[in-house]
Amino acid sequence: MSEDKRPKDLALGRRARNVGIVMAVTMVLWMGAQFIGGQLGLPARFVFLFDLAALAAFIWALVVTYQIWRRSQEHDG
Structure with missing residues (x-):
């Protein structure tokens, strides 16, 4: 791997990783909001x-x- 690709890969x-965190937190918060909304x-x-x-x-x-x-795809090509 060339040195100029490494920072881009990182x-x-x-x-x-940020996308994964946002998706996980969104799902947990959405489920919690649905539950609390139903209880209240x-x-x-x-x-x-x-x-x-959540959709946004x-x-x-x-x-x-x-x-x-x-x-x-650009980096690989």
């Missing part, structure tokens, strides 16, 4: 806000994952 790895009897509109926030986080993770994939 940066891609950091970004991938929150109106559906508030619970729907939790759904939208997952869309962000999908976009960043695609960027990571594209950059890794």
Whole structure:
């Protein structure tokens, strides 16, 4: 492996790790919000806000994952 690729690979790895953390934390928080919302009897509109926030986080993770994939393809080619 050449020396100029190593920092780029490390940066891609950091970004991938961040995506994984965001996805895991989002899922746990979303599940917790659904449970607490049900226990407290929150109106559906508030619970729907939790759904939208989780959806936004997952869309962000999908976009960043695609960027990571594209950059890794550029480095390999």
